[in-house]
Amino acid sequence: MKLSLQERLKLPFFPVIQAPMAGGFTPPSFIAAVCEEGGLGSIGAGYLSPESLREQIREVKKLTSKAFAVNLFIPTPVTLDQTKIEESKKILLKYHQELGISAEPKLFWDEQLFEKQFQVVLEEKVPVFSFAFGFLSAEKMQALKSQGIFIIGTATSLEEGLFLEQQGCDAIAAQGSEAGGHRGSFLDGKFPLVRVWDLVDELVDHVHIPVLAAGGIINAEGVHKARQLGASGVQVGTAFLVCKESSASPEFKKKLLTSPEGSTVLTKSFSGRWARGVENRFMKELEPLQEHLPDYPLQNSLTQVLRKHALEKGQTDFLSLWAGEGVGHLQELSIHELMQELTK
Numbered sequence: 001m002k003l004s005l006q007e008r009l010k011l012p013f014f015p016v017i018q019a020p021m022a023g024g025f026t027p028p029s030f031i032a033a034v035c036e037e038g039g040l041g042s043i044g045a046g047y048l049s050p051e052s053l054r055e056q057i058r059e060v061k062k063l064t065s066k067a068f069a070v071n072l073f074i075p076t077p078v079t080l081d082q083t084k085i086e087e088s089k090k091i092l093l094k095y096h097q098e099l100g101i102s103a104e105p106k107l108f109w110d111e112q113l114f115e116k117q118f119q120v121v122l123e124e125k126v127p128v129f130s131f132a133f134g135f136l137s138a139e140k141m142q143a144l145k146s147q148g149i150f151i152i153g154t155a156t157s158l159e160e161g162l163f164l165e166q167q168g169c170d171a172i173a174a175q176g177s178e179a180g181g182h183r184g185s186f187l188d189g190k191f192p193l194v195r196v197w198d199l200v201d202e203l204v205d206h207v208h209i210p211v212l213a214a215g216g217i218i219n220a221e222g223v224h225k226a227r228q229l230g231a232s233g234v235q236v237g238t239a240f241l242v243c244k245e246s247s248a249s250p251e252f253k254k255k256l257l258t259s260p261e262g263s264t265v266l267t268k269s270f271s272g273r274w275a276r277g278v279e280n281r282f283m284k285e286l287e288p289l290q291e292h293l294p295d296y297p298l299q300n301s302l303t304q305v306l307r308k309h310a311l312e313k314g315q316t317d318f319l320s321l322w323a324g325e326g327v328g329h330l331q332e333l334s335i336h337e338l339m340q341e342l343t344k
């Protein structure tokens with residue numbers, strides 16, 4: 001008999017997945033607490049060094065015996081467009097000068113990072129592996145499967161979902177256009193913007209593996225709707241980001257909790273890849289220049305000095321305030337309270 005997603009992940013309720021959120025917002029204690037509350041916590045490990053990733057996995061394992069996930073970004077080919085790089089540096093330098101930052105924008109990326117992170121995932125035999133921005137080679141899929149690791153891919157369209165099913169994924173995170181953070185899109189250079197309920201509806205009709213609804217879900221109403229449409233679970237990011245236990249900076253949290261509905265937009269300004277966040281001065285001013293900026297991960301590296309400075313000084317105008325369309329309806333709950341809400 002085929003097991004449901006809930007049974008496969010040994011969860012006590014309809015699956016609530018705490019969305020992976022790279023950027024250091026959810027320490028191991030946070031992830032373990034979600035698992036202990038009956039959800040599936042995820043380590044958003046996209047930017048972690050292999051050493052930190054291993055440490056975090058071991059820490060989560062120490063704190064909970066329940067299943068948890070590790071999420072990585074699939075590397076995208078890097079095009080070194082010198083004109084765009086120079087243009088972006090010029091734009092950024094003006095902000096550096098205004099804010100009194102002496103360091104210059106720095107271009108860097110590690111082509112081997114993903115391979116090293118992936119190796120840690122295999123060695124540590126994590127229970128669940130999820131990924132965004134692409135797909136895995138047949139060899140990597142096989143390596144995960146031979147360790148019994150449950151695999152979740154991210155799709156933003158029906159085509160991507162069908163593709164991931166064919167690749168052998170065990171479940172699909174259906175990322176609607178409402179979702180906070182980077183778009184997980186990967187097929188044909190397109191960035192489809194399908195609303196979450198339409199995407200879930202289409203995917204449930206056409207794929208035979210579990211579908212997780214992601215984007216704008218912040219309460220029981222959203223979970224019930226996902227369930228009604230035939231989703232096998234939900235993946236919730238922004239509502240967890242504002243939890244009392246999250247490590248998001250107080251300024252970031254305040255912005256998420258006090259911004260009105262409709263204040264998030266899609267931007268490429270911070271990273272060179274489409275992502276949704278609360279609109280701020282940097283996003284507004286760079287909006288007309290989007291096509292002059294280098295692609296991810298180059299722009300992401302160039303804005304790092306500025307973002308780090310902004311974080312230290314609490315300047316939300318220069319922080320990537322990734323968040324979904326739930327902004328305007330968020331509450332600062334504890335993980336326990338949020339899990340109670342999402343599972344009632």
Ligand SMILES: Cc1cc2nc3c(=O)[nH]c(=O)nc-3n(C[C@H](O)[C@H](O)[C@H](O)COP(=O)(O)O)c2cc1C
Pocket residue numbers: 019020021022023044045046071072131132154175178179180181182184214215216217235236237238239241322323324325326
């Ligand atoms: C701050 C932030 C960081 C994110 N980082 C990742 C990530 O590292 N990997 C990933 O697959 N998705 C990431 N996402 C997207 C989530 O997986 C998910 O699609 C999204 O949070 C769902 O929408 P919601 O935020 O409205 O709940 C991130 C989202 C946010 C808000």
